[in-house]
Amino acid sequence: MARTKIVLAGEGGHGVQSIAKILVEAGYAANKKVLYIPNFGVEQRGGVSIAFCQIADEEIGEPRFSKGDIVIMLSDRAINRCSMYVDKNSTAVYDSSICNTRPDINAKEIIGIPANKIANDEISARVFNIIILGVVIKATGVLEADYVKNAMIAAFGKKFDNNPALKEMNFKALEKGIELIEAKASV
Amino acid sequence: MVKKLITEDTKLFMTGNEVISYAAVAAGAEFMYGYPITPQNEVMHTWCKLQPKTEAGFLQTEDEISAGFSTLGGILAGKKAFTATAGPGNVIMQDAMSMAEMMRIPFVCVILQRGGPSTATVIYSQQETTLTCFGGNGEGHRIVYSTSGHQDLYDYTIKAFNTAWKYKFPTYVLADGYQGKMREPFIAYDPESRGIEMIPATPSLRAEGMVGVDRKAVHMRNTFNMEEELMEVLDSFEEDFNRIAPEIQEYQEYRADDADILIIAHGIVARSACTAIDELREKGIKAGLFRPITLRPLAVEPLRKAVSRSKQILFAESANGQMARLVLEKIYGLTTPYQTLYKMGVGITGGDIVEKVEQMDSAIACR
Numbered sequence: 169m170a171r172t173k174i175v176l177a178g179e180g181g182h183g184v185q186s187i188a189k190i191l192v193e194a195g196y197a198a199n200k201k202v203l204y205i206p207n208f209g210v211e212q213r214g215g216v217s218i219a220f221c222q223i224a225d226e227e228i229g230e231p232r233f234s235k236g237d238i239v240i241m242l243s244d245r246a247i248n249r250c251s252m253y254v255d256k257n258s259t260a261v262y263d264s265s266i267c268n269t270r271p272d273i274n275a276k277e278i279i280g281i282p283a284n285k286i287a288n289d290e291i292s293a294r295v296f297n298i299i300i301l302g303v304v305i306k307a308t309g310v311l312e313a314d315y316v317k318n319a320m321i322a323a324f325g326k327k328f329d330n331n332p333a334l335k336e337m338n339f340k341a342l343e344k345g346i347e348l349i350e351a352k353a354s355v
Numbered sequence: 356m357v358k359k360l361i362t363e364d365t366k367l368f369m370t371g372n373e374v375i376s377y378a379a380v381a382a383g384a385e386f387m388y389g390y391p392i393t394p395q396n397e398v399m400h401t402w403c404k405l406q407p408k409t410e411a412g413f414l415q416t417e418d419e420i421s422a423g424f425s426t427l428g429g430i431l432a433g434k435k436a437f438t439a440t441a442g443p444g445n446v447i448m449q450d451a452m453s454m455a456e457m458m459r460i461p462f463v464c465v466i467l468q469r470g471g472p473s474t475a476t477v478i479y480s481q482q483e484t485t486l487t488c489f490g491g492n493g494e495g496h497r498i499v500y501s502t503s504g505h506q507d508l509y510d511y512t513i514k515a516f517n518t519a520w521k522y523k524f525p526t527y528v529l530a531d532g533y534q535g536k537m538r539e540p541f542i543a544y545d546p547e548s549r550g551i552e553m554i555p556a557t558p559s560l561r562a563e564g565m566v567g568v569d570r571k572a573v574h575m576r577n578t579f580n581m582e583e584e585l586m587e588v589l590d591s592f593e594e595d596f597n598r599i600a601p602e603i604q605e606y607q608e609y610r611a612d613d614a615d616i617l618i619i620a621h622g623i624v625a626r627s628a629c630t631a632i633d634e635l636r637e638k639g640i641k642a643g644l645f646r647p648i649t650l651r652p653l654a655v656e657p658l659r660k661a662v663s664r665s666k667q668i669l670f671a672e673s674a675n676g677q678m679a680r681l682v683l684e685k686i687y688g689l690t691t692p693y694q695t696l697y698k699m700g701v702g703i704t705g706g707d708i709v710e711k712v713e714q715m716d717s718a719i720a721c722r
Contacts, residue, residue, distance in 0.1 A: 202539065205536060205538070209477065230626055231626070233704050
């Protein structure tokens with residue numbers, strides 16, 4: 169793995185910037201080269217929120233890239249906005265329980281994951297983004313889950329201490345995301 | 356005196372705006388004046404968050420006109436003061452910056468470029484290059500460092516203070532919204548540990564002692580009665596600027612020695628060029644980079660050598676040739692043909708540069 173380029177896109181409030189931060193903190197702890205840049209505009213909320221993350225073994229040059237190795241799109245608007253980052257070498261992931269249509273794009277692989285529904289039905293709507301984080305690390309193989317768990321502890325330390333159930337819930341969500349990709353691979 | 360935060364080499368992972376504040380503290384900056392503008396806000400936020408530890412000063416003024424002049428006031432009073440701004444803030448601060456040029460005040464300012472003209476975008480551009488180098492009603496007697504990432508932001512923010520206080524020309528760290536908002540690791544250090552001696556701030560006005568007895572009178576002029584009087588002063592500034600240029604000018608080359616196609620880019624675009632060059636070299640295309648680190652003054656001799664060596668030049672920038680104009684003037688007489696990749700207010704990826712250079716390379720092959 170020389171360099172993994174990750175695009176995370178969702179609606180404001182989906183928590184894509186939160187998981188991007190956890191992801192790069194985990195990469196940093198794993199002694200990888202990392203670079204994260206959020207897409208930021210004048211909107212406070214309600215727009216498509218995009219995070220560009222890179223995790224690499226070598227020095228990272230460009231902060232923004234043309235095409236992602238994995239492009240996560242969590243809403244119809246995110247699909248419209250971020251299909252430009254997908255090409256024939258990209259894995260495109262969309263949330264099939266939020267998006268109304270499957271992205272009509274030329275990708276190496278298009279994976280539909282009903283993460284929002286699973287979060288609501290099986291764990292909690294609050295950890296929807298953490299399921300996606302599990303999907304990202306498993307689908308790219310970019311990091312071991314332990315690094316991500318430690319980064320989550322670092323990010324939510326006090327909240328986890330005050331409410332151990334919250335920690336269990338988040339870890340369960342991460343594992344669920346990983347399982348979703350494993351299950352797909354075993355088909 | 357401001358209290359140090361970093362006493363030994365420390366690897367940190369944060370946004371560029373935070374890096375700038377940490378670097379200013381490391382440089383011994385005592386006071387920041389500023390007015391909020393995206394993508395610069397977090398420089399101020401971080402500076403203020405660190406205040407309980409650093410005991411540094413901060414004043415949020417009513418606008419950038421005031422922020423610029425307040426910074427000058429702080430400096431004249433002998434404080435190591437600085438400011439940071441972006442976009443329209445950079446425009447309206449030019450009045451104070453011109454005064455810093457005229458009165459040779461060691462003004463330090465960090466610019467986080469955003470899209471222009473006017474409000475445009477809060478995101479990113481390289482469109483404040485001309486403004487930062489030559490804004491104001493003067494001749495551009497300014498020193499401008501163009502950074503390309505977090506280590507640069509730390510190194511050159513520290514350096515900017517010493518350059519300003521040593522040479523008494525306004526000094527800029529020219530960054531952009533990408534650098535301000537992105538997060539990557541860098542090494543923070545105490546400048547002393549690298550043998551960098553920080554020049555202490557001294558008051559220009561109202562220094563200790565009695566005028567004529569303990570010290571000479573200070574006469575800092577901003578107004579002239581005669582045209583010739585003004586020219587005499589500006590001639591001396593020009594002479595000073597040209598004399599110190601060789602000490603200040605900095606540049607970086609990447610695989611440029613044997614490059615057929617030389618990419619000339621500054622700031623964050625130079626990083627995309629490095630990504631592109633590695634990819635192009637793997638495809639057998641000899642591409643290289645010349646990156647001016649100081650845009651004012653430019654490292655002219657190395658630039659002319661690099662241009663002379665290559666068969667073609669590509670200017671790549673997130674503006675419509677603002678850096679290229681600075682460069683073209685200095686390579687007058689050379690006949691190396693050039694092409695351009697200009698994306699006004701838009702980031703340039705390695706992929707963009709690869710595509711352009713491949714076109715240029717196939718055009719050579721066809722001849």
